[in-house]
Amino acid sequence: MNITDMLSYGFMQRALLGGSLIAILCSVLGVFLVLRRLSLIGDGLAHVTFGSVAIALLFRLQSVYNTLAIIPIVMGCSMGILKLAQRARIFGDAAIGIVSALGIATGVMLASVAGGFNVDLFSYLFGNILSISTSELGIAAALFVVVIAGVATFYNDLFASTFDEELAKSSGIDTDRINTVLVLMTALTVVLAMKVVGIMLISALLILPAATALQLARGFKTAIVSAAAFGVITVITGITVSFVLNLPTGATIVITNFALFACAFGARTLLRRG
Numbered sequence: 001m002n003i004t005d006m007l008s009y010g011f012m013q014r015a016l017l018g019g020s021l022i023a024i025l026c027s028v029l030g031v032f033l034v035l036r037r038l039s040l041i042g043d044g045l046a047h048v049t050f051g052s053v054a055i056a057l058l059f060r061l062q063s064v065y066n067t068l069a070i071i072p073i074v075m076g077c078s079m080g081i082l083k084l085a086q087r088a089r090i091f092g093d094a095a096i097g098i099v100s101a102l103g104i105a106t107g108v109m110l111a112s113v114a115g116g117f118n119v120d121l122f123s124y125l126f127g128n129i130l131s132i133s134t135s136e137l138g139i140a141a142a143l144f145v146v147v148i149a150g151v152a153t154f155y156n157d158l159f160a161s162t163f164d165e166e167l168a169k170s171s172g173i174d175t176d177r178i179n180t181v182l183v184l185m186t187a188l189t190v191v192l193a194m195k196v197v198g199i200m201l202i203s204a205l206l207i208l209p210a211a212t213a214l215q216l217a218r219g220f221k222t223a224i225v226s227a228a229a230f231g232v233i234t235v236i237t238g239i240t241v242s243f244v245l246n247l248p249t250g251a252t253i254v255i256t257n258f259a260l261f262a263c264a265f266g267a268r269t270l271l272r273r274g
Contacts, residue, residue: 027231030210127198127250
């Protein structure tokens with residue numbers, strides 16, 4: 001099967017478009033999260049998403065309504081992580097761990113009540129971008145616009161807070177508001193990424209393109225653009241390879257991302273030695 005034949009399928013067109021949009025969001029936000037040492041927030045929110053999915057499945061909601069129901073829950077929990085870190089006098093990774101444990105425990109409990117782990121829940125755990133519907137693609141496109149607009153609007157403040165939060169605060173930047181914006185945008189992105197690589201692999205899609213870009217880029221804007229490009233390339237490559245070879249799509253995307261990161265790391269090492 002050649003590329004033209006593959007692109008003739010509607011589900012492949014939706015998968016490639018939706019996957020590309022979500023890859024850009026994960027990659028752009030990933031640069032901020034990696035530099036701020038908050039990359040594990042994706043993993044924590046993924047576990048919260050597991051609990052939210054279990055709630056949606058318990059009430060037998062359709063797929064598109066699952067996404068709409070999950071979004072406010074995950075956004076609320078992202079705020080919980082932030083408030084715990086600010087007010088409970090614990091480090092960010094501990095706050096992520098607390099909310100993550102609560103999310104996964106709630107998910108297991110509700111999945112048991114709903115009748116156990118079924119095929120639907122399995123697809124949420126490991127992703128199924130090839131099954132993305134037109135409605136879900138519309139939601140992804142709308143949230144893509146929201147998140148990119150948020151990054152563009154608060155770019156200068158996000159940049160300042162990323163490199164020196166205390167200096168940003170003393171310069172008059174409302175860092176609490178910026179942190180809130182960042183975690184809420186991350187929550188939206190995590191919900192979307194669930195369809196691409198699944199709950200278990202979301203953190204990889206947030207971390208690897210950003211980490212790859214940071215190996216090669218010499219400026220912050222260059223890192224963001226490079227991360228977005230790497231994210232799109234690896235998602236398109238992963239979807240294509242998984243379709244042709246009949247492999248799990250989410251896992252193929254993550255392995256492709258890691259292969260690109262390994263190449264970038266090797267190139268950087270060689271350049272330093274040279």
